[in-house]
Amino acid sequence: MFGIGVHIGPKMLMHRKGHLLLLVSAIGFSVLIMFLQIGFFHGINDSQAHIAGLLNADMVVLDWRRTHLNNWWRMGRIRLAQLRAIAGVAEVVPLYKGIMDLENPNTKQLRRIGAYAFPPESAPFHLPDFAEKAQRLKVPGTVLFDLRSRDIYGPVATRETLILNGNRFSVAGYVSIGPNLINDGIVLLGEGSWLAHTRGLRPIMALVRLEKSVSSSKVKQRIMQRLPDVAVFTPEELYDREVAYTTKVAPMGTIFGAGLIIGLIIGLVICYQILFNEITDHIPQYAVLMAMGYSRGFLVRVILEEAFLLSVFGFVPGLLSAAAVYRVIRDMTGLRMLLTPEQTSFIFLLTVIMCLVAGLLALRRVLRIDPAQLY
Secondary structure (H helix, E strand, O other): OOOOOOOHHHHHHHOOHHHHHHHHHHHHHHHHHHHHHHHHHHHHHHHHHHHHHOEOOOEEEEEOOOOOOOOOOOOOOHHHHHHHOOOOEEEEEEEEEEEEEEEOOOOOOEEEEEEEEEOHHHOOEOOOOHHHHHHHHHOOOEEEEEOOOOHHHOOHHHOOEEEEOOEEEEEEEEEOOOOOOOOOOEEEEEHHHHHHHOOOOOOOEEEEEEOOOOOHHHHHHHHHHHOOOEEEEOHHHHHHHHHHHHHHOOHHHHHHHHHHHHHHHHHHHHHHHHHHHHHHHOHHHHHHHHHOOOOHHHHHHHHHHHHHHHHHHHHHHHHHHHHHHHHHHHHHHOOOOOOOHHHHHHHHHHHHHHHHHHHHHHOHHHHOOOHHHHO
């Protein structure tokens, strides 16, 4: 490793197993900090934009003033007919959104919950078995409840009815969507039930499905020309726009973005202190090696080998701890705290780089060694 013929680094680390365990625990803690920061950062972004990624459409049309998905600018219903008249458009699905009051049966408190409504036959979301579940919403006064909603609504999974806005609704089934920073939960209604029990007559967006073999760019151009007061996105573009808004504009995204950077700095400082102390403890051994004729370059390679091994040894417990903490946070908050391969690879690479950089910073002590100090 690192071109070393004699592997002294592992032997020096293994010589004091209790001390090695302490070093690995400290680096594992810094790895856990980085995982938590990047987990919160992506978890909040993914939770805020998750609904956009679920949309079953080729294009999504919004009011041009709607800069993010929790903005309440609505579209006029006439826009639905105008969209259907554009060449290349096969279907236009209105999607309604609002806030309803759900009564907790245990406490009798009213809790706000996000609500989406749509024509039941349209299946506007990519969810397991959703087309069949959505058909149940044709029955007036029925809802689908999001099982990942937070616990403030009481034991919904065991109930047959819900009280929404003072009206009784039957629970026709369950879906899995998840809350975000704005909504603690979600219910889905059919368009008929929505229009009968709310004042939200205008949709929040229109889902556009295109005819086969039609150029989406040309259809988008036609929409923009005929309806200049709308914005047009693919679901992927809408998802990316929401993430960008949360990251760059929303205060919470800025806070966790700064937290991610601070977490990396903390990790670097911890790694530096660990390696500096490790090098200081082995100054006599390094001096002996130099007295035996080994070059300073050899000692540099030994220390970098130690740094690399510590990064690997420390990453494993940090990863396992992060997986456990992610699960706890996910269960408690409903946020999409996911340990993805991309994030895992990124944190591992950062851990290796931080340990190597910390080793290089701590090397100055070794480069000043004088073998004569042994005598």
